[in-house]
Amino acid sequence: MFRLPVLPALRRRVDRWAVSPRALDVIAGLSAFGLMVLDVPGLARADNSLSGVTATLVLAAGASALVLRRRLPWVPYVVALGLMGWLHELTMIQFALYTLGRYRGRRAAVAATLLYVAVAYGLFQTPGWPARHGDTLSDFLSLVVPIGVLAAGVGVAAYRHDLVHALEAQRREAAARQAVQEERISVGRDVHDLVGRELTVLAVRAEVLAVRARGDAHQKDFEELADTARRAHLMLNETLVRRADRDAATPGLEGLTVLAAESERMGSPVELAVAAEAKALSPLRQAAVHRVVQECLTNAAKHAPGLPVTVTITVEGRDLRTEVRNPLPKTPPDRAPVSTGTGLFSMEERVTSMGGTLRARPGDGVYTVTALLPTGLDR
Structure with missing residues (x-):
């Protein structure tokens, strides 16, 4: 018919x-x-x-x-x-x-x-x-x-x-707003820790160069550069949201192996493929990828326990592509998974805050999450 x-x-x-x-x-x-x-x-x-x-x-x-x-x-x-x-x-x-x-x-x-x-x-x-x-x-x-x-x-x-x-x-709307706000705070922490570290290195290097150029015409320039870096770091501290008991910054791509090992201990084997070009990108982009993969593996463990997960991270032109795929279970779990339903909002906020896009969809018995982030490189 x-x-x-x-x-x-x-x-x-x-x-x-x-x-x-x-x-x-x-x-x-x-x-x-x-x-x-x-x-x-x-x-x-x-x-x-x-x-x-x-x-x-x-x-x-x-x-x-x-x-x-x-x-x-x-x-x-x-x-x-x-x-x-x-x-x-x-x-x-x-x-x-x-x-x-x-x-x-x-x-x-x-x-x-x-x-x-x-x-x-x-x-x-x-x-x-x-x-x-x-x-x-x-x-x-x-x-x-x-x-x-x-x-x-x-x-x-x-x-x-x-x-x-x-x-x-x-309640769902409030939970989604809270998830987005928490993700923004997490992004702010990562920006502070990663960018702040670079500003500190810049200030120290400028001070060293100022000492070496003592008496030279460029000494004042190096001193002004050091002062500018310190002021930028101070503005970073005052602008971004920080908590007294805040966690460490989100790891980069090097932390994906730890996530894969945790997922395998929960019964979901992970096939991880990371392109070498992706490891050379900025720490903030790597932290965003880590956050997306972490949420995807958590969702896979909840909704498709015991099924394999494939994580592929590649650089395609000007885009950093992260794709996480897992088969959909033929029968639902015996117990409904405990979930707030806000993980997708958190992932989307993290990706879109960096100018990227996120798409999550089921199809052909497979659930696929695809995140595209600009590499920030001119190719």
């Missing part, structure tokens, strides 16, 4: 429509109208001066109020009360009470339900209205009241469900 592929643009358009709040409001209105239109024959026979056509138009107008249910949920509620009193129609009030519970919470739902019960009871006492919905108080309590309570209760449950999802989304 062959399937015609769906055009990506059409699929994205369908997805946007499927999750659009406005689309859901329209669907709610159409659903209410579809249920109410079943009562049109009875409404046309009743003594309410409506024909089948006019009754259908009135119900359609009433159901259209549900389009406003998110912004103005009281509007469909008032319309529903009007339809209930005029046409003895209880379908719309169910949608209205659910709407108030869903988008205004428990207090609004309780108040609206009590008002609905009071209005319905008043209508129940009028001639003609009970004839359609029962002749005794027990009929009223068994039909009219449960309709409102159930609809409002379902709406309140959906409201709480939405709150839980919103809080969970906020």
Whole structure:
């Protein structure tokens, strides 16, 4: 059996429509109208001066109020009360009470339900209205009241469900921001340790040259160079975020063998291939590669334990390419891995802060992470 592929643009358009709040409001209105239109024959026979056509138009107008249910949920509620009193129609009030519970919470739902019960009871006492919905108080309590309570209760449950999802989304967003911030601090520590060391060497060398050039015309130049290097180091200390108990700087490519050994001890063998040209690049770029490989090996140990991992680091033109590949497990682990889900954000922040790009994707049974960093060399 062959399937015609769906055009990506059409699929994205369908997805946007499927999750659009406005689309859901329209669907709610159409659903209410579809249920109410079943009562049109009875409404046309009743003594309410409506024909089948006019009754259908009135119900359609009433159901259209549900389009406003998110912004103005009281509007469909008032319309529903009007339809209930005029046409003895209880379908719309169910949608209205659910709407108030869903988008205004428990207090609004309780108040609206009590008002609905009071209005319905008043209508129940009028001639003609009970004839359609029962002749005794027990009929009223068994039909009219449960309709409102159930609809409002379902709406309140959906409201709480939405709150839980919103809080969970906020938690994930906060965790992602924290991961990015921690990675920025880590980058700052690496910049301070690596660049600061070079500035210190530059200042010391300039002072030595100033001593050797004493009495020479270049002595002042060397002294100014030493002062400039010291001021740059001081600015580095004052600008970058530092902690009193900060860790050591992130290792470079020489630390990858240690990561591979740790991964193998956890049961995931690592095939490591590092091009010689990559070892000649700046310590900051090497630290970024180390950070990416470290996170990838950690993720592989969590989500694909026991499967081999391939790490390839090459220099392609002006790009330093890091690729980490591991097979996807055919069956998920017995226990769900403990993960905050922020590792990808940390890797991306580290790579993009240096002008690179990061791509992580599954495909053909293999999960691949590719990081491209500019080498900083003119080729």
